[in-house]
Amino acid sequence: MQYYRWRSESFTKVVACCSVTLAVASSVRIHSKRRGRDMKAPSSLFLKGHVFPSSIFFFTNTKRTPNVKMHPIWYLCKAIQTNSYEISNGSYHPTVQHPTEKNTMERPSRKIESVGAFQKLPIVMPSIDIIGSALRKARRVSPTKGIANIAKREKNRGAKQLDALMKEIAVPLRTYVENFPNKTYLHPYERSLIELTLGDGYYEMVLQKVDGLRKRVVSVGKEHASFCAKSSSKREAEERLSEGLKKIEEIFAQERKVVDDLLDIAKTLRAMPVINLETPTLCLVGAPNVGKSSLVHVLSTGKPEVCNYPFTTRGILMGHIIFNIQKFQVTDTPGLLRRHDEDRNNLEKLTLAVLSHLPTAVLYVHDLSGECGTSPSDQFSIYKELKERFTGHLWLDVVSKCDLLKISPVVYATDEPHPSQLELENYRKSGPDGAINVSVKTEEGLHELKQRVHELLNLQMAKIIDTRNNQENSVASLSMKRSKGFITALQAIKHCTVFEW
The missing domain is CATH 3.40.50.300 (P-loop containing nucleotide triphosphate hydrolases)
Known part of the structure; x- marks a missing residue:
């Protein structure tokens, strides 16, 4: 396959892709034979409907897509549309847009959802253990070695201890919020058990309050750590440290009940009976x-x-x-x-x-x-x-x-x-x-x-076996359709010819 530079003065059409993410496009590197260096494709301009600069190389396929020029990475995409452009005041403006055909590929039926999410809940520590452990670990933090100035050393120690206290509280809370399952993704039977046991909305409310407590601790911890680091003397740094520790403790003490509520929820849900869906x-x-x-x-x-x-x-x-x-x-x-x-x-x-x-x-x-x-x-x-x-x-x-x-x-x-x-x-x-x-x-x-x-x-x-087989066949059929589309694209690349300007 040969690549030629697209001359911006002479082009009339550019292929725009509708279903390519910025992450994929920005990671593509195109090697320039003339300049001998790497250049990243400007995916943001591409997705916004703009043209590529003249330094980007394209190819065309005369067998399957005649008179269409594109970069190879865009050719492999499923949804493609063609925009026509005109030059006005030195800029390119789209004149005609040809919409793509909608993807009519059928989605596979949803996989059999499994129960047992309650047995995978994280172990929640009591609130008194969280704050006690965090304070002990924070007080053991020492200043960075090599700081000779007493005031600077005290500022460094205070900022590091406040940061450590903030993290020792926030990290467990974040772990709980992230590892307690979203009720939307639970099996319908387990969703019903949550509503019957806890009441409608209580589960989500407790998780939101725990996350809110985490955010407040992080905000106050960072704020006081910054104040301590900017202290002008050793005495001021010690006062800032004491004030910051007290403030974080007060905030956690005010809302510690939500952590204990989450602990009760975990104990209650973990004790629920489990039914095996694969067993009649x-x-x-x-x-x-x-x-x-x-x-x-x-x-x-x-x-x-x-x-x-x-x-x-x-x-x-x-x-x-x-x-x-x-x-x-x-x-x-x-x-x-x-x-x-x-x-x-x-x-x-x-x-x-x-x-x-x-x-x-x-x-x-x-x-x-x-x-x-x-x-x-x-x-x-x-x-x-x-x-x-x-x-x-x-x-x-x-x-x-x-x-x-x-x-x-x-x-x-x-x-x-x-x-x-x-x-x-x-x-x-x-x-x-x-x-x-x-x-x-x-x-x-x-x-x-x-x-x-x-x-x-x-x-x-x-009946259970038939349901499982039907779902597996649906997934396999969808995978086969996607594989055929990718193979077709690869075969089309073999028939690429070169257009010169």
């Missing part, structure tokens, strides 16, 4: 006291763990099911009542968060015996609402406590007429169509339930 999970759902916890004990291979959430004193059971070396998760959820979402408590919102954001299979538990405290008509309404709302989940229905069912179903005095009376009457007798009748007490139906659960979890595993 069976979620037991239903009204309160329908027997979900008992079924978790029956289905779990070992003893279920009790997962505690900060916003409730009631533990949530989490167990594991092992079928032929395959390991699955099974979890209980708080019971749901018949009411609108805005009226639900945090326990019910946790159940909805699990169904909304986690790839779980649903084992819905019905109790028609009359002992759970929720009428069959209310259970039916809750069931219908959830079934229509979460259609993407695999679903299995179970009627618990079947040993207590009588010949005539229990009818509550609070039962109201239902639009679908026939469907409701059938529900009162035997539950939803295809439901399995089980009894933990008599072990009736438990063998069939375990077989159906095994089949359901295998289907859930296949």
Whole structure:
């Protein structure tokens, strides 16, 4: 490939790039054969639509882009447009701009977000430990060696100690702010847990206050270090040092509570249960006291763990099911009542968060015996609402406590007429169509339930694998398209010819 100088007197067109960053453009060096030295491409002028000076070399491709002259680095860019210029008063002014075609390349579907960010939170030191450690380290700082003048040595010592105190406080605070995850980038389930546990906006507010404290400490520390360095005598330097240390301590003492609040947040979030998204999970759902916890004990291979959430004193059971070396998760959820979402408590919102954001299979538990405290008509309404709302989940229905069912179903005095009376009457007798009748007490139906659960979890595993494969294929397809575009550009360079002026 040969390069020739572009004569500014004779050019009529220049290729402008729309999607090249200044960092890339400014780092490109073009070797001049005539002058034997390196010159940096003026990317700022280029991106603003100005022309290159005559010292920049260009090439043209007559096969793919005839009559277009450009520097090689611009040719490799995806979005290119051509500007026409005219000379006026010795300057070049754009006359016609040809817009580029929009990039219609499809973006890949978002990768499966992982949970577990709470276990990666940084260890937050108590505020009293931060200030105590910072003061001890700052007082141990000695002046720079070799300063003979007493006043200058004291000024140097005071400035260095104030700077050290400022850094010993500001650096940990900056580490906390940077390493606590932005709630926007968390998994939706973990975002829901933060809102249920801490309240909406509290997490961000505490981080903002910690960052504000850091900025105040840095500002005051730099200010007093500068005052100390400009002292005219040893006594003044000592006074400036004492004043600066006292001021930084006062500022930190006034707002130290936000650091302790952040410490409490870290402890609370780190104790949250973790669910593995790659392991199929069976979620037991239903009204309160329908027997979900008992079924978790029956289905779990070992003893279920009790997962505690900060916003409730009631533990949530989490167990594991092992079928032929395959390991699955099974979890209980708080019971749901018949009411609108805005009226639900945090326990019910946790159940909805699990169904909304986690790839779980649903084992819905019905109790028609009359002992759970929720009428069959209310259970039916809750069931219908959830079934229509979460259609993407695999679903299995179970009627618990079947040993207590009588010949005539229990009818509550609070039962109201239902639009679908026939469907409701059938529900009162035997539950939803295809439901399995089980009894933990008599072990009736438990063998069939375990077989159906095994089949359901295998289907859930296949669903997870398909989702992961589709996402990997989308990413691979996008990478291949980008690679083809780059290879096409490289092939085009091989066909470059030289234009002389």
